[in-house]
Every structure is written in structure tokens, then in C-alpha cells.
Amino acid sequence: MRTLYAVVATLLTASVMLQLYFAAVGVFSNPDDELFAIHGTNGRMVLPLLALLTLICAAIARLGKRMVWLSALPLVLILLQTVIFILTGVIFGVGPDSHASPPLAATLFVSLHALNGLAIVLLSLYLARVGWKLAGSLGSRRLAPENPAAENLSARL
Template sequence: MRKLFLTVAWLFTAAVVLQLYFAAVGVFSNPEDELFAWHGMNGRFALPILALLLIVTAALARAGKRTIWLSVLPLVLILFQTALFILTGVIFGLGPDDHASPPLAATLFISLHAVNGAAILLMGVLMIVRARRLVREGPPAKPVEASTAPEADETPAAVPGA
């Protein structure tokens, strides 16, 4: 399961890089070609599915609580990508036909879409790092329980110069 987690982390990160490429293709192509649709399709289907698989494989690999909870963050950030468009429409009163000449404030706000995309990419890289560590070193160590911890009333060793 650990190697599967690593594989899914790589696939997710590759899909995010591909998402950035699709955005560039859409921006730099002729609008009549409708190539920007690739960006939308990948962002609506492939990325959420891979983000869900990232959560499931992290849990099945017993990656540790912190890594499992961190694996939820890419999905939250992906959902936030869509929320940014909804919030922009609500805050600035824009409809689907207003994208040709939005106010500057709306443009600055919706441009957070790219910054959030960078955060998703960084989360993918973090998942690769954590999954590689898990494959190499095994599951994280369990915290020391109170019964095996040194007693508080034991006298500490003498500290020189104290």
C-alpha cells in the first residue's frame, strides 16, 4: 500500500503540472479552438478523483495522522478553486457574460486561482516527499506512552556547572 500511495502522489502531482500546461495552452491559443476546455475537464474530473485516491491510499498505507490529514488539503484546495469563481460572481455581481471586461478588483481577486494552483502543486510535492519517506523508512513511530516514560519524581542526573 505504501508504494501505491507513492504512485498516486506522483500521478496527482503530474496531473497538476498537466493542469498548468492546459491553462497555458488555453490562454495562448485561439479562443475559437476552445482548447481551454482541457483545463476545465482535467480540473473537474481527473484532479478531484486523484485527490480522493490520495486520501484513501494515505489512510490504507497507514501514513500517520498528520500525513493523512495533510492528504485532505489538496482536495480542499481544489474545491476552493471553484469557490473562487463563485465568490467573485457574488462579491462583484458578475454573471457568465461579464468575463470580457470585469472590474480590476474582480480580476485581482479571481487571479488568486493561480496562487491556489501553486499551493496545490506544492501539496502534491509534499505528498511525494512523505510517501517516499514512508516507503523508505516505514510507518511513523508511535508516541511514547506514559507507562514507559520516565517518572517525574526521579532525580535528574547532575548537570555540570549547575
């Protein structure tokens, strides 16, 4: 189960990295091409699903309270990405059609989306790294040498 957690956490990390790429594609493309929709679709469908699967795998693999809570955090941060846009619209009265000249405060507030995205990147990398360490430690226990003292001696030489 720990290996499955590591795989799902790695898929989450890969999807988060693709999310950054999709954002760049959307920003640097012709607005008529509507390529930014890929960023939105990945962020609203794929990322939440992978984050939820990461949380479920952490719980089923019994990784401990800390890892389960840390595995819940990407889902919370992904939901916060949408909340940032909603709050920007509610507080500053701006929407998708008024992005040409938003107030400075609205721009500064909605830019938290990028910082929150960075937090998701770092957290997903951490979860994948820890997941593979945990999966590896499980595998090394299964393949433990018959005589650990001899193994330690040969490692020193």
C-alpha cells in the same frame, strides 16, 4: 500500501503539472478552439479523483494523522478553485460572458485562483516526496542486513 500511496501522490503531482500546461494552452490559443476546456475537465474530474484516492491511500496505509490531514488538503484546495470563481460571480456580478471588462476588484479576487494553484503544486510535490520516502523506508526495513553493526562499520570505511 505505502508504495501505492507514493504512486497515487505522484500521479496527482503529474496531473497538477499538466493542469498548469493546460491553462497555458488555453490562454495562448485561439478562443474559438476552446482548448481551455481541457484545463476545466482535468480540474473538475481528474484532479479531484486523484486527490480523493491520495487521501484514501493515506488512511489505508496508516501514515498517521498528520499525513492523512495533509493528504486531505489537496482535495480541499481543488474545491476552493471552483469556489473562487463562484464567489467572484456572486460578489462582483461577473460571469463567463463578462470577462472582457471586469472590475479591478473582481480581477484581483479571481487571481487568487493562481495562488491557490501554486499551493496545490507545492503540496502535491511534498506529498509525493514524503510518500516515496515512506515507501523507501519500508523497503529498506525488509532488506535490512543480518548484522547491522557490520553494515555501519563498512559504511564508515
